Amino acid sequence: QKEVEQDPGPLSVPEGAIVSLNCTYSNSAFQYFMWYRQYSRKGPELLMYTYSSGNKEDGRFTAQVDKSSKYISLFIRDSQPSDSATYLCAMSATTQGAQKLVFGQGTRLTINP
Amino acid sequence: NAGVTQTPKFQVLKTGQSMTLQCAQDMNHNSMYWYRQDPGMGLRLIYYSASEGTTDKGEVPNGYNVSRLNKREFSLRLESAAPSQTSVYFCASSESGINQPQHFGDGTRLSIL
Numbered sequence: 605q606k607e608v609e610q611d612p613g614p615l616s617v618p619e620g621a622i623v624s625l626n627c628t629y630s631n632s633a634f635q636y637f638m639w640y641r642q643y644s645r646k647g648p649e650l651l652m653y654t655y656s657s658g659n660k661e662d663g664r665f666t667a668q669v670d671k672s673s674k675y676i677s678l679f680i681r682d683s684q685p686s687d688s689a690t691y692l693c694a695m696s697a698t699t700q701g702a703q704k705l706v707f708g709q710g711t712r713l714t715i716n717p
Numbered sequence: 718n719a720g721v722t723q724t725p726k727f728q729v730l731k732t733g734q735s736m737t738l739q740c741a742q743d744m745n746h747n748s749m750y751w752y753r754q755d756p757g758m759g760l761r762l763i764y765y766s767a768s769e770g771t772t773d774k775g776e777v778p779n780g781y782n783v784s785r786l787n788k789r790e791f792s793l794r795l796e797s798a799a800p801s802q803t804s805v806y807f808c809a810s811s812e813s814g815i816n817q818p819q820h821f822g823d824g825t826r827l828s829i830l
Contacts, residue, residue: 612757638818647721647807647821648760655816692759701813702748702767704775707759 610708740808
């Protein structure tokens with residue numbers, strides 16, 4: 605069983621819709637939670653970073669962490685065609701030195717104009 | 718800004734051949750990482766280097782070796798390539814410590830026949 609589970613989709617929604625992307629995890633030691641966005645034929649780029657439980661908002665994006673349920677979410681409001689990409693959740697328990705990330709499988713998202 | 722540069726971008730090898738994937742970063746980061754990305758598997762950590770002069774195994778190190786040549790460069794070597802190593806390989810770098818994002822290159826697409 606994978607440490608981090610993510611529904612691979614694909615997920616297709618109309619422009620302007622609210623998108624919800626989710627990951628579950630099994631390792632209680634994870635403290636740092638990230639969402640990366642990956643466009644086709646490109647490397648992942650960091651979108652959101654959250655420490656421990658709670659919400660974090662950045663423009664149209666909101667990241668939520670519920671450590672009691674071992675569940676994290678990314679919400680995209682007013683979705684745009686430019687948001688079409690693969691979204692990867694990632695987690696880490698490391699606090700010193702190199703940050704060893706564990707990634708979910710990624711969800712492929714398409715926003716239709 | 719170049720960021721993280723990976724060479725080559727594409728490569729086809731025959732089973733048993735050897736190859737070195739190159740990675741260089743110009744952000745003066747201490748830590749560097751090698752991942753592989755396979756369909757349905759997300760990114761998995763192969764090796765990492767917390768700082769110049771150190772390297773450690775990640776989740777899937779078998780069949781690979783690494784060299785941290787200096788602070789800028791971190792190479793990944795396949796001594797005897799196998800079809801199971803067909804994948805997209807990503808190099809990343811980050812500053813040390815918490816709350817430091819990893820910056821990724823655009824990957825090397827490697828096929829082993």
